[in-house]
Amino acid sequence: MTSSTTSTPYRSDDARWQAIATRDAAADGAFVYAVRTTGVYCRPSANGRLPRRDNVEFFDTPAAAEAAGYRASRRACADRTAAASERAALVAEACRQINSAETAPTLDALATHAGMSPHHFHRVFKAETGMTPKAYAAAQRAQRLRDALQQCAGTVTDAIYGAGFGSNSRFYAGADQMLGMLPRAYQAGGAGAVIRFALGDCALGAILVAQSQLGLCAILLGDEPDQLLRDLQDQFPKAELVGGNAEFEKLVAQVVGFIEAPHLGLNLPLDVRGTAFQQRVWQALGSIPPGSTASYAEIAERIGAPKAVRAVAQACGANALAVAIPCHRVVRRDGDISGYRWGVARKRELLRREATA
Numbered sequence: 066m067t068s069s070t071t072s073t074p075y076r077s078d079d080a081r082w083q084a085i086a087t088r089d090a091a092a093d094g095a096f097v098y099a100v101r102t103t104g105v106y107c108r109p110s111a112n113g114r115l116p117r118r119d120n121v122e123f124f125d126t127p128a129a130a131e132a133a134g135y136r137a138s139r140r141a142c143a144d145r146t147a148a149a150s151e152r153a154a155l156v157a158e159a160c161r162q163i164n165s166a167e168t169a170p171t172l173d174a175l176a177t178h179a180g181m182s183p184h185h186f187h188r189v190f191k192a193e194t195g196m197t198p199k200a201y202a203a204a205q206r207a208q209r210l211r212d213a214l215q216q217c218a219g220t221v222t223d224a225i226y227g228a229g230f231g232s233n234s235r236f237y238a239g240a241d242q243m244l245g246m247l248p249r250a251y252q253a254g255g256a257g258a259v260i261r262f263a264l265g266d267c268a269l270g271a272i273l274v275a276q277s278q279l280g281l282c283a284i285l286l287g288d289e290p291d292q293l294l295r296d297l298q299d300q301f302p303k304a305e306l307v308g309g310n311a312e313f314e315k316l317v318a319q320v321v322g323f324i325e326a327p328h329l330g331l332n333l334p335l336d337v338r339g340t341a342f343q344q345r346v347w348q349a350l351g352s353i354p355p356g357s358t359a360s361y362a363e364i365a366e367r368i369g370a371p372k373a374v375r376a377v378a379q380a381c382g383a384n385a386l387a388v389a390i391p392c393h394r395v396v397r398r399d400g401d402i403s404g405y406r407w408g409v410a411r412k413r414e415l416l417r418r419e420a421t422a
Contacts (some may be wrong), residue, residue, distance in 0.1 A: 081123050084109045099130050105138040106130040155179045156193040156369050169202035193369030204341035263309035263317045264290045267324045269411045274317045280334030284387045286407035327388050328355040328422045346380035353394040355419040360398045382406050
């Protein structure tokens with residue numbers, strides 16, 4: 066996916082003033098202007114009496130104008146609501162284009178279809194989804210590959226081309242990052258892949274930590290160690306599960322320390338596997354700081370899918386990396402603590418610890 070090399074318009078104050086004077090609708094979204102005498106800010110194409118030039122101040126975003134002490138005009142408030150809905154619709158359409166295309170559309174093509182400059186579209190897409198268009202397209206193609214390997218009765222090559230890869234060499238260059246194992250092993254339910262694991266105890270009960278060649282692929286919590294091991298076997302039904310050695314026990318101790326005190330962070334690579342939608346949700350969860358919470362509806366809004374509240378909850382339930390992907394920080398709209406894959410009591414305890422850390 067390529068990016069445009071053309072310069073971004075409306076960078077100079079003179080160009081911005083000219084856009085205001087001509088009510089240039091194409092400038093909307095590129096900047097806002099504020100009027101010192103009224104204390105409000107507006108979009109460039111806003112109707113109304115043209116202010117004096119020496120009373121006007123320019124800002125790249127509404128947030129910057131508000132940080133400087135200006136408030137949105139009544140029209141700007143309505144415009145922001147309408148613009149947010151329009152942006153969400155444009156990004157959703159772009160996602161549909163990417164999903165249905167055999168070859169990922171270029172950034173320029175997506176931006177042209179949305180009626181934006183490539184720079185502006187890139188910024189809007191990332192703000193709505195938490196991912197760049199290129200990353201979203203890569204995630205979608207990786208998911209198509211996983212589906213194709215699981216469903217395809219033919220060869221791995223058939224699945225590779227069916228997922229939209231133009232050549233075997235291009236696919237194999239990134240196969241480990243997409244699958245965490247060789248493609249034939251993934252097609253066979255993890256056959257041939259080696260997953261190291263260890264069971265232990267922490268303040269929240271039993272814990273299982275597993276690692277693929279790419280990083281941690283499972284942090285499971287529960288009451289019974291045997292059940293955690295069965296869960297790992299279900300996740301990798303044909304992989305070779307190998308008990309960890311003394312060196313691996315050190316890694317487990319590091320994970321247990323993180324579970325005890327999540328605010329300290331976990332400086333270990335993760336092998337995150339999920340659909341493009343799940344990855345968008347999990348990325349949004351990572352932006353919730355320890356001691357804070359967000360509702361399922363807020364996460365849905367952040368990823369540009371405000372109606373997908375139930376799907377967000379399902380993505381949280383599919384998370385196999387407890388605490389590392391902090392789905393415990395997602396609560397109901399009224400703040401009540403709802404379901405958690407590893408039990409509501411553990412979720413409540415994690416939130417209590419983070420709040421008092």
